[in-house]
Amino acid sequence: MIPLSIPHLAGNELKYVTDCIETGWVSSAGSYVTKFEEMVADFSGNTYGVAAVNGTSGLHLAMHMLGIGIGDHVIVPNITFIASANAVAYTKAEPIFIDVNPDTWQLDLDLLEEYLYNNYVPSIKAIMPVHVLGNMCDMDRVMSIARKFNLHVIEDSSEALGTYYNNRHAGSWGDMNVFSFNGNKIITTGGGGVICTNNEAYAKRAKHLSTQSKVNPETYFHDEIGFNYRLVNVLAAIGVAQMEQLPEFIKKKKAIDAYYRNELKGVGDIKFQKVQNGVDPNCWLFTFYSEKQNEILKTLKEHSIIARPFWTPMNQLPMFQKSKYITEYDHSKNIHKNCLSIPSSVNLSDKELGKVVQVIKNVF
Ligand SMILES: Cc1ncc(COP(=O)(O)O)c(C=O)c1O
Missing domain, CATH: 3.40.640.10 (Type I PLP-dependent aspartate aminotransferase-like (Major domain))
Incomplete structure (x- = not known):
């Protein structure tokens, strides 16, 4: 797993x-x-x-x-x-x-x-x-x-x-x-x-x-x-x-992020989260966009790789349905429907990272 x-x-x-x-x-x-x-x-x-x-x-x-x-x-x-x-x-x-x-x-x-x-x-x-x-x-x-x-x-x-x-x-x-x-x-x-x-x-x-x-x-x-x-x-x-280990962990998270971005770039309809100018992110949890979200999640699961869809937007939850939601195009809905997070632990091995990428590439 x-x-x-x-x-x-x-x-x-x-x-x-x-x-x-x-x-x-x-x-x-x-x-x-x-x-x-x-x-x-x-x-x-x-x-x-x-x-x-x-x-x-x-x-x-x-x-x-x-x-x-x-x-x-x-x-x-x-x-x-x-x-x-x-x-x-x-x-x-x-x-x-x-x-x-x-x-x-x-x-x-x-x-x-x-x-x-x-x-x-x-x-x-x-x-x-x-x-x-x-x-x-x-x-x-x-x-x-x-x-x-x-x-x-x-x-x-x-x-x-x-x-x-x-x-x-x-x-x-x-x-x-x-x-x-x-x-x-x-x-x-x-x-x-x-x-x-x-x-x-x-x-x-x-x-x-x-x-x-x-x-x-x-x-x-x-x-x-x-x-x-x-x-x-x-x-x-x-x-x-x-x-005490945080600086090392940040380095590792950034390396994982760079690896995924490099390997998954141009694969099918995959799009990455944009990082705006001036932001230096900690790359905590790698998450990307693809309309094949469901299929990728299913295939990863079959290979015992844990992945998750992005959070259900707050306006779709029963207890907040009466709250105000300010939107023009409901981007939240689209992001939730199509984004998924994949393994990003700092102790992931190169072999495990390679396997995650290969399974995703195979979906396309
Ligand atoms: C965006 C965000 N807010 C709040 C929390 C709540 O933190 P905790 O689980 O420590 O209560 C989390 C994480 O769990 C989170 O990811």
């Missing part, structure tokens, strides 16, 4: 986890949590990092901290993983879905700007750009649109650790920005997330809220309704070991 995107635990993971177990520091306090937060914040060009149990809880906390709630609206791209939209829904606010660019598959900024010019209402509080597949849109433009309409920006950078736009790291523009360390991400803690920010007050509040808003641990005094969202030390220990 050739998996899609699995963890590569080849560094100090066992050593650091053993240290947690031997010293008894396995829970939510411990030096690896702080170290991991610092490493992720430093790497992504942020001053502060606050670790959370996963990316979804980080996004929820960010929404909550901005006071987003009933009657409010948050702009989210229509092509994203469900967690982005769920984080908005948890606060009882409504997402407004905007279609994506047909070439980059990122939030369509022309559509976003046009929508806000014609339809801005004060209930729209924030934009959540999602760096889909570790690619990016023009974040400078997002920020200038946000400034014009006085909107908060929360970058869903879950997939974009190691991605840059104009030499600035993904997840360093917004008020708060969230990275995920789910098992399929470029590095993993098994499950985990980090909220990054350059705002000290946000960082302090995120830590406070994620630890049940505990003011005094001895008297059990809590000053507001908080959450039990803190990442535990034993998982952060894995994260520290993974961060």
Whole structure:
């Protein structure tokens, strides 16, 4: 079996986890949590990092901290993983879905700007750009649109650790920005997330809220309704070991991306995700477009190669069917119908990569 995107635990993971177990520091306090937060914040060009149990809880906390709630609206791209939209829904606010660019598959900024010019209402509080597949849109433009309409920006950078736009790291523009360390991400803690920010007050509040808003641990005094969202030390220990290997992982992901692009170029109707000028992507998960999506998926499965169609667009999901969806041509539908992701783990061998390519070529 050739998996899609699995963890590569080849560094100090066992050593650091053993240290947690031997010293008894396995829970939510411990030096690896702080170290991991610092490493992720430093790497992504942020001053502060606050670790959370996963990316979804980080996004929820960010929404909550901005006071987003009933009657409010948050702009989210229509092509994203469900967690982005769920984080908005948890606060009882409504997402407004905007279609994506047909070439980059990122939030369509022309559509976003046009929508806000014609339809801005004060209930729209924030934009959540999602760096889909570790690619990016023009974040400078997002920020200038946000400034014009006085909107908060929360970058869903879950997939974009190691991605840059104009030499600035993904997840360093917004008020708060969230990275995920789910098992399929470029590095993993098994499950985990980090909220990054350059705002000290946000960082302090995120830590406070994620630890049940505990003011005094001895008297059990809590000053507001908080959450039990803190990442535990034993998982952060894995994260520290993974961060040490991140530069190598990025190199490997880029090599996989270059290999696939080279081998699959000109094969049938295959088209690649466009990377716009200035973006240096982490190449997290190789995904391409072909109208033979179904046939390729079926054939790969027959060869025990794990591949996946792209996410169902948010407007097609039952719980978001009543939400606004802003589109001209419904590119999301086409992208979902025709795109598929193929094995991209950092530990893939040349032989496995060759096999994936050969099976795809045979479909044509
Ligand atoms: C775009 C996107 N947003 C949010 C998440 C949620 O992260 P997590 O699984 O860590 O909760 C993920 C990944 O799983 C994701 O890919």
